Amino acid sequence: MSSASPRRPGRPIGGQLVIDRDHVLDAAERVIKRDGPGASLEAVAVEAGVTKPIVYDRVGGRAELADALAERLADRMIEATEDAIAGETLNQASLSRLVRANLLAVAEHRELFLYVTGGNTEQTAIGRLSLAERSTTPLAKTLAFWRKSQGHDPKVAEAWSFGIVGMLQMISVWWITQPERAVDEVASQISDLMWNGLQGPRK
Amino acid sequence: MSSASPRRPGRPIGGQLVIDRDHVLDAAERVIKRDGPGASLEAVAVEAGVTKPIVYDRVGGRAELADALAERLADRMIEATEDAIAGETLNQASLSRLVRANLLAVAEHRELFLYVTGGNTEQTAIGRLSLAERSTTPLAKTLAFWRKSQGHDPKVAEAWSFGIVGMLQMISVWWITQPERAVDEVASQISDLMWNGLQGPRK
DNA sequence: GGTGAAAGTTACCAGCAGTAAGAAACCTGG
DNA sequence: CCAGGTTTCTTACTGCTGGTAACTTTCACC
Numbered sequence: 330m331s332s333a334s335p336r337r338p339g340r341p342i343g344g345q346l347v348i349d350r351d352h353v354l355d356a357a358e359r360v361i362k363r364d365g366p367g368a369s370l371e372a373v374a375v376e377a378g379v380t381k382p383i384v385y386d387r388v389g390g391r392a393e394l395a396d397a398l399a400e401r402l403a404d405r406m407i408e409a410t411e412d413a414i415a416g417e418t419l420n421q422a423s424l425s426r427l428v429r430a431n432l433l434a435v436a437e438h439r440e441l442f443l444y445v446t447g448g449n450t451e452q453t454a455i456g457r458l459s460l461a462e463r464s465t466t467p468l469a470k471t472l473a474f475w476r477k478s479q480g481h482d483p484k485v486a487e488a489w490s491f492g493i494v495g496m497l498q499m500i501s502v503w504w505i506t507q508p509e510r511a512v513d514e515v516a517s518q519i520s521d522l523m524w525n526g527l528q529g530p531r532k
Numbered sequence: 533m534s535s536a537s538p539r540r541p542g543r544p545i546g547g548q549l550v551i552d553r554d555h556v557l558d559a560a561e562r563v564i565k566r567d568g569p570g571a572s573l574e575a576v577a578v579e580a581g582v583t584k585p586i587v588y589d590r591v592g593g594r595a596e597l598a599d600a601l602a603e604r605l606a607d608r609m610i611e612a613t614e615d616a617i618a619g620e621t622l623n624q625a626s627l628s629r630l631v632r633a634n635l636l637a638v639a640e641h642r643e644l645f646l647y648v649t650g651g652n653t654e655q656t657a658i659g660r661l662s663l664a665e666r667s668t669t670p671l672a673k674t675l676a677f678w679r680k681s682q683g684h685d686p687k688v689a690e691a692w693s694f695g696i697v698g699m700l701q702m703i704s705v706w707w708i709t710q711p712e713r714a715v716d717e718v719a720s721q722i723s724d725l726m727w728n729g730l731q732g733p734r735k
Numbered sequence: 736g737g738t739g740a741a742a743g744t745t746a747c748c749a750g751c752a753g754t755a756a757g758a759a760a761c762c763t764g765g
Numbered sequence: 766c767c768a769g770g771t772t773t774c775t776t777a778c779t780g781c782t783g784g785t786a787a788c789t790t791t792c793a794c795c
Binding site for chain 2: 447458461484485488489491492493494495496497498499500502503506515518519521522523524525526
Binding site: 539540541542543544550551582583584585586589 | 740741742743744745
């Protein structure tokens with residue numbers, strides 16, 4: 330699945346066939362999908378058709394890889410959930426669709442999601458927050474705007490956004506380990522909790 | 533910090549000076565507090581004054597260790613939060629105290645919390661859920677009872693409990709990386725979100 | 736007193752993150 | 766045209782960790 334590569338020491342023979350960062354990241358996603366969240370950097374290198382030092386040069390170590398993949402995953406999930414509310418204003422139905430889309434997106438990228446949200450044992454919790462932060466930032470903006478438009482205090486937007494993202498992440502992990510549970514029911518229940526919560530005072 | 537140990541091959545010379553599981557788990561907590569979430573089993577063995585195979589015999593591998601520590605941590609956090617509402621019925625003030633107690637408990641066991649909630653890369657998400665599940669179970673019971681007493685549908689209790697626990701975990705991770713933030717303000721904001729959410733219909 | 740079970744330790748293996756040093760092609764100045 | 770530097774990649778290694786096999790010593794029982 331990887332392009333034909335030199336497999337010989339020294340500078341590649343052709344012109345500018347340099348391996349770029351995205352090529353490595355694509356390979357990493359395939360490996361994680363195949364081997365699960367415990368995938369090794371060595372396997373990533375093999376899948377990319379290169380050797381380890383290339384991986385380290387292009388994306389850095391394990392922590393940086395997780396961070397880069399978190400960025401990609403966050404983009405995809407934001408896109409999936411944005412489609413769910415598609416311009417429409419925030420209401421209970423659109424919120425339920427958002428939760429549902431989030432669950433399905435996590436299920437689609439299951440192994441990648443587990444890789445990104447788990448681990449990163451060494452450096453503190455910063456690694457763990459990367460996906461959350463990227464998901465949170467646009468949500469916080471939307472929330473602050475919406476709260477203001479409803480005549481409420483927008484100050485809570487940041488904390489609430491992190492709370493909501495955490496709620497969604499936990500529900501996702503829980504749900505993907507309970508496949509028998511109907512996605513619509515879970516989405517409906519959680520969106521109820523969220524919707525009523527958002528209406529809160531805190532003027 | 534560890535008891536005097538044989539440090540010699542073969543069965544210990546005295547009577548029944550067997551090393552028990554809790555001794556190893558205590559050592560593990562000390563090491564994690566000292567070395568951070570990346571603590572190794574070898575370090576745990578040294579701290580416990582024994583060798584690695586003992587650790588494997590008493591608690592199992594890394595996954596089992598995380599699970600055992602999750603159980604202990606869950607018990608402590610449940611105790612801390614139970615004290616916060618102490619018999620009193622569920623209301624906005626007690627909920628705020630609960631969130632506050634949760635945040636402080638996480639901060640107190642910061643490294644342990646990160647160890648338990650992170651990692652466990654190999655086996656799926658089961659490891660990650662262990663703390664959540666233990667925290668969720670009593671919460672779900674309380675919630676179901678309370679919903680019923682309010683004339684609402686208690687069916688949502690399970691999903692809501694996981695959502696709330698996820699929210700609290702994410703807020704905790706976020707908060708402990710932002711020490712300048714006042715704990716009371718965060719607790720107040722999050723409890724507002726929760727309290728209003730819980731009032732929801734879903735008859 | 737001999738023999739098996741109990742309770743440890745030593746010594747190892749495999750795999751992984753991360754890095755230093757080397758090799759082949761290209762490029763540039765003389 | 767060719768010598769030396771630069772680019773681009775590989776080989777080969779270190780150090781550490783999770784996990785296990787095999788050995789060693791004592792106890793308990795007959």
